[in-house]
Amino acid sequence: MFESIDEIRALEGAEAESVSLEFKHGDKLADLRNNDTKSDFIKTVTAFANAGGGVAIYGISEARQDGLSLAGPLAPVTNRTVTQDRLREIVLSNTDPVLNEFEIKSFATDAGNVFVITVEPGYTAYQNKIDQRFYQRIDASAVPMYCFAIRDVMNRRTTPHVTASFKIDRPVQQGERHVYYMRPSISNAGNLTASHWVLQIGAPAPLAELEQQGDYRVIQLGTQTVGGHRASWFELSSERCGPTTGRLLPGETRALDATTGFARVSITITPETVRHIETRPPIQWTLMVDNAPKRSGEVPYDEWCTW
Known part of the structure; x- marks a missing residue:
């Protein structure tokens, strides 16, 4: 905050x-x-x-x-x-x-x-x-x-007690070009199964884009300004887990990346686009689970960006 x-x-x-x-x-x-x-x-x-x-x-x-x-x-x-x-x-x-x-x-x-x-x-x-x-x-x-x-x-x-966390991969860290990959995961820390969940992720616009490498579709929700930061929003959910179940059992942690069929969201920064991070934007997220309060959070700029 x-x-x-x-x-x-x-x-x-x-x-x-x-x-x-x-x-x-x-x-x-x-x-x-x-x-x-x-x-x-x-x-x-x-x-x-x-x-x-x-x-x-x-x-x-x-x-x-x-x-x-x-x-x-x-x-x-x-x-x-x-x-x-x-x-x-x-x-x-x-x-x-x-x-x-x-x-x-x-x-x-x-x-x-x-x-x-x-x-x-x-x-x-x-x-x-x-x-x-x-x-x-x-x-x-x-x-x-x-x-x-x-x-x-x-x-x-x-009610289910589900939390979200993020890892950031940095495969390209050159002076003229930085590329970041988001690797979200969700964990069920409660005692009840979470049958339905939706994770929405807001990454700095227009730097974020969806790489269609997964089997399951990630929905692009468009851009929205939250907390003074303009972000491109993406949605992952249990409703789009293909032939496997989307439910999250008590104690279970699930990565939401290519290993489980979800497309990857990347953030690319170059000298031509660096102006879009002048406000030090965070990566924002919102998690909704059946019969549970909505949870929101963010990954601070200093934790994901090394530009």
Whole structure:
């Protein structure tokens, strides 16, 4: 969601806390040896997972205005022992069941680091093991959950829990020409079979094109601008798996490339077309599975492009 410290600075006075966004002063992570500090961190993360997901920014102050908590000036984490790896370990060690659907980014400033934690909606209810409580995001606050709310979130287990991931092949990395191949895959991390799924991929336009080398057709959806980036969109789905079944069993991971009959999407950059990546476009994706919430994400520019 945030790719630079300048994007975070731009929040000052312009963005308010909400059900999916929270600002935390860097002092909140000053002493991770303290159980109260760790518990408050886990409370924030699990509250997002038990609601609809969201983003917590540690290293930004709050300013009250008209009853709202607006983003204030940067207030970085000054304790240099606080790292992405340490924060990740705290989450993995203090949630039950183990919460792993989150991402942590770190942005350095002269005064310290700013951490951005992006949390996906959980497929069940996650407990803070430190204080043994369940929390959920209500408006702009993390509050304890009632029994009925915990049961409601636990019912998410009755829907398939499918995730998407991407590998990027770089067969051509010359000064005048770069070629990238996308290799998407989907995994069923839940307990139910996913009988129907659709994965839509948006790659920078007009650089992306479909190579018809697979047995199963990939649909081209045309171009669309999302998040300020113009992309060519392609669709892969269980409905076009030819003679084999498209269902995804619990625990199964399936590559969606030539090895399973799907055509390959390539991205080619040359000096003549390099202007189309001046906005540092990500590779965007949307995953839809029967009876489950739609999931969206992206592969950041720096992770797929080396131009």
